[in-house]
Amino acid sequence: MSAPKNMGVNQQPAVAATGSDREAILSTRQLTKKFGGLTAVDSVGFTVAAGEIRCLIGPNGAGKSTLLELITGQLSPTQGDIYFDGLDLTALEPHERMDAGISVKFQSPHIYESLTVEQNLRVPLQRTDRETETVLTDTLERISLAQQANVSASDLSHGEKQRLEIGMAVTLDPKLMLLDEPVAGMSIDETADIAELIRSLHDDGMTFLVVEHDMEFVRKISEQVTVLNQGSILRQGPIEDIESDDEVRRIYLGENA
Numbered sequence: 001m002s003a004p005k006n007m008g009v010n011q012q013p014a015v016a017a018t019g020s021d022r023e024a025i026l027s028t029r030q031l032t033k034k035f036g037g038l039t040a041v042d043s044v045g046f047t048v049a050a051g052e053i054r055c056l057i058g059p060n061g062a063g064k065s066t067l068l069e070l071i072t073g074q075l076s077p078t079q080g081d082i083y084f085d086g087l088d089l090t091a092l093e094p095h096e097r098m099d100a101g102i103s104v105k106f107q108s109p110h111i112y113e114s115l116t117v118e119q120n121l122r123v124p125l126q127r128t129d130r131e132t133e134t135v136l137t138d139t140l141e142r143i144s145l146a147q148q149a150n151v152s153a154s155d156l157s158h159g160e161k162q163r164l165e166i167g168m169a170v171t172l173d174p175k176l177m178l179l180d181e182p183v184a185g186m187s188i189d190e191t192a193d194i195a196e197l198i199r200s201l202h203d204d205g206m207t208f209l210v211v212e213h214d215m216e217f218v219r220k221i222s223e224q225v226t227v228l229n230q231g232s233i234l235r236q237g238p239i240e241d242i243e244s245d246d247e248v249r250r251i252y253l254g255e256n257a
């Protein structure tokens with residue numbers, strides 16, 4: 001997708017270019033990140049509609065994680081802008097982006113192994129004025145870990161740890177959740193649990209941008225898919241169009257479908 005035309009520095013497109021008439025919640029304009037001579041993200045103009053689950057796929061090294069890190073503010077762009085929910089995020093610190101309503105779950109678990117499940121969920125809640133006990137009860141139910149509330153996080157399975165970390169992000173009630181390969185290394189049952197969790201959060205209005213290689217999982221959760229290749233958007237559209245696209249199959253899906 002090309003960058004929206006005639007857009008001033010502080011404007012964002014009102015409508016997501018996804019074939020949907022829903023409002024855009026996230027958009028980037030000419031977003032670029034160079035590491036020395038390598039352009040990891042190359043002038044990406046990209047829009048996610050409020051309330052959608054968008055999957056971002058592409059070969060290893062395509063720039064998917066870098067794009068997420070630009071959105072969270074872990075990385076600063078070499079060029080370009082990021083707009084979220086009416087705000088120009090580009091110069092904001094990661095914690096300010098979190099306060100604006102963006103939560104992230106990176107690829108490797110970032111939980112506190114020595115704390116219990118419940119204690120882990122209390123950590124992000126310390127920075128909010130949300131009603132802690134109600135949020136805790138709701139979140140434990142939602143991530144299906146109510147029975148393990150007092151279990152040490154170190155004793156959880158891989159899938160449970162991933163659910164706990166998504167739960168930690170959910171306690172902040174984000175408008176947009178970024179997930180980097182949430183089902184990597186999971187069993188079929190664990191993967192199905194995460195798909196169900198994402199769909200239930202989506203039903204409650206949360207927007208998702210999910211980087212994933214597992215196409216079975218992508219099919220389960222996402223209608224619109226963006227394909228990144230060598231830092232640029234190669235294709236964007238409904239999952240069935242993406243899966244039948246010859247070039248996408250040649251560079252990526254041939255091995256992963």
Ligand SMILES: Nc1ncnc2c1ncn2[C@@H]1O[C@H](COP(=O)(O)OP(=O)(O)OP(=O)(O)O)[C@@H](O)[C@H]1O
Binds near residue numbers: 061
């Ligand atoms: N901090 C960094 N310093 C230098 N190069 C980097 C850095 N981070 C990423 N890269 C390079 O940028 C390119 C894009 O990497 P990125 O991790 O974003 O790809 P990806 O699509 O997420 O890949 P994967 O599917 O393997 O996770 C790669 O060539 C990678 O080696």
